[in-house]
Structure formats: C-alpha cells, structure tokens
Amino acid sequence: MGRAPCCEKMGLKRGPWTPEEDRVLVAHIERHGHSNWRALPKQAGLLRCGKSCRLRWINYLRPDIKRGNFTREEEDAIIQLHHMLGNRWSAIAARLPGRTDNEIKNVWHTHLKKRLEPKAPTNAAAPKRRAAKKQQPAEVVVLDGPTAVPDQSLSTTTASVAPTDYSAASSSLENADSFSSEEFQIDGSFWSETLAMTVDSSDSSSGMETADDLGVSSSDDMDFWLDLFMQAGGVENYLPQILED
DNA sequence: AAACATATCAACCGCACGCCT
DNA sequence: CAGGCGTGCGGTTGATATGTT
Numbered sequence: 581m582g583r584a585p586c587c588e589k590m591g592l593k594r595g596p597w598t599p600e601e602d603r604v605l606v607a608h609i610e611r612h613g614h615s616n617w618r619a620l621p622k623q624a625g626l627l628r629c630g631k632s633c634r635l636r637w638i639n640y641l642r643p644d645i646k647r648g649n650f651t652r653e654e655e656d657a658i659i660q661l662h663h664m665l666g667n668r669w670s671a672i673a674a675r676l677p678g679r680t681d682n683e684i685k686n687v688w689h690t691h692l693k694k695r696l697e698p699k700a701p702t703n704a705a706a707p708k709r710r711a712a713k714k715q716q717p718a719e720v721v722v723l724d725g726p727t728a729v730p731d732q733s734l735s736t737t738t739a740s741v742a743p744t745d746y747s748a749a750s751s752s753l754e755n756a757d758s759f760s761s762e763e764f765q766i767d768g769s770f771w772s773e774t775l776a777m778t779v780d781s782s783d784s785s786s787g788m789e790t791a792d793d794l795g796v797s798s799s800d801d802m803d804f805w806l807d808l809f810m811q812a813g814g815v816e817n818y819l820p821q822i823l824e825d
Numbered sequence: 826a827a828a829c830a831t832a833t834c835a836a837c838c839g840c841a842c843g844c845c846t
Numbered sequence: 847c848a849g850g851c852g853t854g855c856g857g858t859t860g861a862t863a864t865g866t867t
Binding site for chain 3: 595596616617618630631634638667668669670681682685
C-alpha cells in the first residue's frame with residue numbers, strides 16, 4: 581500500500597554509531613522512554629531515522645544486553661531452539677536472556693550452521709584455505725553421518741518448521757537424539773525454564789516473555805508445541821541427561 | 826611485510842503485521 | 847472496511863578484523 585519509506589534519507593546519518601550518538605540516545609530513552617521510535621530521533625536531536633535508533637537500542641544499548649562471546653551452553657541452546665523454531669530469531673532470542681535476535685542470527689550463520697553441516701567432503705576442490713583452517717577449532721558438535729541434521733532445519737525459510745508441518749518438526753526433535761551427551765550439555769535449569777515457558781504461557785510473573793511476546797499465537801502455535809512436546813515425552817524423555825545434573 | 830582470502834558483526838532494507846482512524 | 851502509520855522481524859550487505867600464503 582505504497583507507504584512512505586521509514587525515513588527520509590535526506591540529511592539523516594547512516595553507518596556506525598558514534599559514542600556521542602549512543603550517549604544521546606541512551607540519555608533520551610532513560611528520560612523519556614521510547615514510546616514512539618519515529619519521533620524519537622527528532623526529539624533527541626539525533627540525525628538518525630527511528631528505525632536505526634530502535635535497532636541500536638535493541639541490539640547494543642539496552643542495559644540488559646549480555647556482551648561477549650556466547651557460552652557453549654548458549655550455543656547449544658540456540659541449535660536446539662533452531663530445531664524447534666526455525667529461523668525465528670526473535671523467538672529464540674526471547675529464550676536467551678541478554679541476547680538479541682541479530683546477535684543470535686549472526687552467531688548462527690557464522691558458527692553454528694557450520695557445526696551442523698555434515699563433515700566436509702575430503703574432496704580437495706571444495707574448501708577454501710581459510711575455511712578449512714578455521715573450522716578445526718570449532719571441534720564441537722559435528723553430527724554423525726546419516727543422523728546429521730536434515731537440511732530442512734537449515735533452510736533459510738521459516739517455513740522449514742511451519743506449524744502445519746508436524747512431521748518435519750517432529751523429526752527435528754527426534755534428531756536431537758543425535759547429540760551425544762558429551763556434545764550436548766545444557767544446564768538443566770535452562771531447559772526446564774525454557775520448556776516450561778513454552779507450555780505455560782500464562783505465567784507472566786516469571787519475568788520471561790510469554791508466548792504472545794514471542795509472537796507465538798497461543799491458540800494454534802502453542803498447542804502445536806505443547807502437543808509436540810508431549811509427543812516427545814516431555815523433558816524427561818527428551819533430554820534425560822539434563823535431569824541427571 | 827604485503828597481498829589476498831575469509832570470518833565476523835553492526836547496520837540497513839524491505840516486508841508483514843497490528844493498531845488506529 | 848480500507849487505508850495510513852508505526853513497529854518488529856528476517857535476510858542481506860558492507861566495513862573491518864584476522865589469518866594465510
């Protein structure tokens with residue numbers, strides 16, 4: 581419907597944010613909040629479009645952002661959540677406190693996807709030199725041969741685990757078995773929280789996002805995940821080693 | 826040391842959705 | 847109900863960092 585571009589390009593700054601801009605943005609949001617991103621840059625005196633301000637705040641300036649490398653547990657969690665949710669980065673991020681969708685997306689594309697790729701053929705023509713070298717230290721989860729994660733879970737389309745595609749999602753869950761206990765170690769509390777959150781979306785007192793916050797329609801998608809979860813036998817059957825912790 | 830290749834990540838773009846009038 | 851608007855999301859790009867030859 582022929583809408584105007586998000587911001588007039590004229591006179592608006594783009595590219596990396598300066599510390600000064602960051603300071604202005606943070607100060608303004610702390611004082612006035614961010615009820616209207618579109619109006620915010622003008623009010624704050626920033627030569628940025630609202631979208632840019634929002635992105636900067638969400639991804640880097642929010643006080644609850646956790647900086648630094650992802651832990652092994654976080655990476656494994658992302659892999660597992662990606663199995664369940666597909667490329668729904670915001671939903672995945674909602675289950676990883678302090679991490680942003682953008683960050684998770686980057687980590688997925690730069691690290692985790694490689695982990696899940698079947699072992700590179702020894703075909704000499706394939707790997708470029710740097711890639712071959714770089715992948716070695718990523719010693720971790722290399723799924724074995726035929727049980728490796730199916731490409732569907734790596735698809736760039738969110739339809740890969742569409743709510744209507746129960747079989748695909750189920751098989752993704754079943755493939756979780758292909759993680760050895762050594763390769764896949766997640767703190768038990770993480771999963772009990774994560775999965776409980778998925779099941780009990782009405783608990784708003786936890787401080788965690790509800791299903792609605794995650795963009796999951798409670799009437800259909802939540803039923804789907806609940807059903808799927810129950811089919812998998814719940815946490816106990818799904819990730820038994822977690823409970824041993 | 827230089828040139829090149831590759832990895833990483835911050836930021837942008839365009840679309841879809843929901844709310845409001 | 848249709849259309850405008852603001853926001854959020856996922857995909858992609860581009861600059862920079864780092865490693866290799």
